[in-house]
Amino acid sequence: MPELPEVETVRRYLDTKLPGDRITAVTVDLPRLIKNRTEDAFRRTLTDRVFRAADRKGKYLILRLDGPESLMVHLRMTGRLVFQEDESLPDPPYTRIRFSLERGKLTYGDVRTLGDLWIIPSEGKTGISRYDTLGPDAIGDAFTPDYLYRKLKGTSRAVKAVILDQTVVAGVGNIYADEALFLAGIRPSRHADRVTKAESAKLCEAIRSVMLGSIEAGGTTFRDFLDGAGHEGGNVENLRVYGRDGEPCTVCGTEIQLTKIAGRGTRYCPKCQK
DNA sequence: TGGGCTGTTGCAAG
DNA sequence: ACTTGCAACAGCCC
Structure with a gap:
């Protein structure tokens, strides 16, 4: 959840x-x-x-x-x-x-x-x-494009593994990692140190916006999540890649792929994400 | 039926 | 030091 x-x-x-x-x-x-x-x-x-x-x-x-x-x-x-x-x-x-x-x-x-x-x-x-030892909260003021760029520059790990690291940024999990990387047009397997400064800024903004959009919708109930009142969230509607492997990309129609990165199921569009 | 999958992360092992 | 892989657990799906 x-x-x-x-x-x-x-x-x-x-x-x-x-x-x-x-x-x-x-x-x-x-x-x-x-x-x-x-x-x-x-x-x-x-x-x-x-x-x-x-x-x-x-x-x-x-x-x-x-x-x-x-x-x-x-x-x-x-x-x-x-x-x-x-x-x-x-x-x-x-x-x-x-x-x-x-x-x-x-x-x-x-x-x-x-x-x-x-x-x-x-x-x-x-x-x-x-x-x-948590990093800055993903929707807080301290999580900035410059900060993220510095963190990405220091490692050749997959960019998805880096944004899942709670000491880098606090709050990103598997669903929103995939969603943010899709919005930013970055392949989850890309080495972090090969992400450009402009792409880092896009990714930082994408993380913030998928989070805020989901909060607005009351969170994502993919399977188990219930909110504090015991109700499901409405954000599944907004997901662009998570849970959509095998379906056409909402932007280009290419089939969404499922692979494994950092030990986690990972969905991405092979055409939109370079 | 049974095996593999699941949104997290601590720990061991490489 | 860094990175990967598995274990923790229970239920669901094919």
Whole structure:
């Protein structure tokens, strides 16, 4: 499921619902999802805390609380955070952790159970190295054409592998990597150091625009994604190459190809992308 | 039926 | 030091 636009879609919804609400109880069905606390410590830390805000960097969601510690979540492939105002409603499918609130409930569901939840300090570094070493957020001001060009220049790895690297830019996953490279007219297998400065600028802008367009549409539900209200996103309509292998390119009619780059299924138009 | 695929990333091995 | 490949897991599709 979730790359930056999906996590942002969830964040925006939760940020309208959670602040001011208090956690009254925490139920953990699958303790191994909690990475840096025991189940008991996790429950004790969160119970009676009040939500302040929902923040995001890259694909990480941070639910800020009134105490010295807050909750950080990575949805990995199939994680879902769903808020329901009516606590008596049945839990959504595959619920693994449930937060009972004074005004409803928040559930963490996860089909493949690959997600991560951490307790982090409310201020300063999280101490979670993968978070603390993230590159600039893909839709933030620090992700600029010059920055991307400098990062691409330093390596001969495939350009797709570089933009998937979360220490280079935070939030790009497999779907939006393919989409952005299509928009920028760059073959995913191209060596990064062979991408020109003008193409880097195009790619930077393409990453930003596919992300913002998807947020606008409520995220991409290709298979598992549900937003914070439990609804599917509408961005599949906008995808130009992802999931379209074997279909004609929307620009030139050439058949979209499927290959493997950096170990990931990769779709591209052999005519539009050089 | 069974094998291969899936939106992420930590870790081991090359 | 850098890069690749697999494992973690469960479900879906052919």
